Amino acid sequence: MRLLFVTNICPHYRVRTFETLAERADAEFVFFSDGKESYWDQRHGVQHGHFHHNYLSGFYVTPRLRITPGLVSRLWTTRADVIVKCINGRFALPVTYLMARLRRKPFVLWTGIWSHPQTAFHRATFALTRFLYRHADAIAVYGPHVRDYLIALGVKPQRIFVAWHAVDNSAYAAPVKPEDMNALRAQLRIEQRPVVLYVGRLDPAKGLDDLIQAMSRVGDLSPVLVLVGAGELKDWLAAQCLAAGVEVRFADYVPTDQLYRWYALASAFVLPSVTTPRFKEPWGLVVNEAMNQGVPVIASDSVGAAAGGLVRNGETGLVVPERNPDALAAALRRLLSDKDYARQLGEAGRQEIALWTNERMVGGFLAAVEFADRHRHGSHALGSEMSNECI
Numbered sequence: 001m002r003l004l005f006v007t008n009i010c011p012h013y014r015v016r017t018f019e020t021l022a023e024r025a026d027a028e029f030v031f032f033s034d035g036k037e038s039y040w041d042q043r044h045g046v047q048h049g050h051f052h053h054n055y056l057s058g059f060y061v062t063p064r065l066r067i068t069p070g071l072v073s074r075l076w077t078t079r080a081d082v083i084v085k086c087i088n089g090r091f092a093l094p095v096t097y098l099m100a101r102l103r104r105k106p107f108v109l110w111t112g113i114w115s116h117p118q119t120a121f122h123r124a125t126f127a128l129t130r131f132l133y134r135h136a137d138a139i140a141v142y143g144p145h146v147r148d149y150l151i152a153l154g155v156k157p158q159r160i161f162v163a164w165h166a167v168d169n170s171a172y173a174a175p176v177k178p179e180d181m182n183a184l185r186a187q188l189r190i191e192q193r194p195v196v197l198y199v200g201r202l203d204p205a206k207g208l209d210d211l212i213q214a215m216s217r218v219g220d221l222s223p224v225l226v227l228v229g230a231g232e233l234k235d236w237l238a239a240q241c242l243a244a245g246v247e248v249r250f251a252d253y254v255p256t257d258q259l260y261r262w263y264a265l266a267s268a269f270v271l272p273s274v275t276t277p278r279f280k281e282p283w284g285l286v287v288n289e290a291m292n293q294g295v296p297v298i299a300s301d302s303v304g305a306a307a308g309g310l311v312r313n314g315e316t317g318l319v320v321p322e323r324n325p326d327a328l329a330a331a332l333r334r335l336l337s338d339k340d341y342a343r344q345l346g347e348a349g350r351q352e353i354a355l356w357t358n359e360r361m362v363g364g365f366l367a368a369v370e371f372a373d374r375h376r377h378g379s380h381a382l383g384s385e386m387s388n389e390c391i
Helices: 012-024 069-077 092-102 120-124 126-135 144-152 178-188 208-216 234-244 256-265 285-291 325-337 339-353 358-377 384-389
Strands: 002-007 026-031 052-055 059-062 065-067 082-086 107-111 138-141 160-162 195-199 224-228 248-251 268-271 297-300 318-320
Touching: 002 012, 002 069, 012 026, 012 358, 069 092, 082 092, 082 358, 092 107, 092 126, 107 126, 107 358, 120 126, 138 144, 138 358, 144 160, 160 358, 178 256, 195 208, 195 256, 195 285, 208 224, 208 234, 208 325, 224 256, 234 248, 256 285, 268 285, 268 325, 285 297, 285 339, 297 325, 318 325, 325 339
Parallel strands: 002 026, 002 082, 026 052, 082 107, 107 138, 138 160, 195 224, 195 268, 224 248, 268 297, 297 318
Antiparallel strands: 059 065
């Protein structure tokens, strides 16, 4: 079974996923972006791995519309049996679907969207997006929350397969030496005080104003807020922290292979994302990363990792309502004031994340591929082993 996998880029957290897929199927990857998406820190770069792939050249018509003419010819001449496409790409998505239909090849869609954006563009194109959902031969999704959203839009449940969203756990579970921890504390000038950590873009959709308000309510516990990431809000956030009496440290950029040390430093990791007209957190892989260090996680209910079952309130982490600083402060207080509870919750998260592997994720992809191929051609080439990944 030959697969053509069309997606925007290969980020650092997808290298092992694509390598695992290439180990289990004859897969070729085509990347249609140059890595200049607004959400992507270009210092991360775009990656290459041990799988057959190429990046297509192209040009921008608008800041969000990149044309890659080579994609048309690549799709027209492909010998792949099944075509897999991610949900993004204003040019690449409709072109890939159309070419798959013209070539009469099964089309598998991969998506993490669980709330349709409400910008003018997205409202105008919702009918087309829903058409793709309903007419894809199969859909691979990040988690059950996306499956439920698609079912509500009229997609048949038997065509939806969960490709459990994962990272390379081994890259984030590495032990941290005490001397490295002490050096990082000295670098940040935080001594032995508790650390509340956030990693990601400094963006309005991340709910960081709620986090600052929550931190101001637990000031008696002397925590330090550490924000790792860049974005338009840095100066505004610094002013907010000063006004609220919250001690904060900014780290504009940390290389991805060093992040595990920052997670190990944290007393609590928080992802307080909020719903905006343009964005609802599809997953939040920083949650996966943090759990590998046994850090207790707090996520808002607007985070896909919570809605999708990785962070389960009181079991593998704490889940709080979005835009609710009081609830977030109560969760922080519990973790910072009860070290035994925080340790138990962090260990439960560590045990849970060990189950969310690239092998499991790829199993979901292949189950979708097998179903799509059967649906369109009646093929059983991939065997029955993947049917167990069907949800």
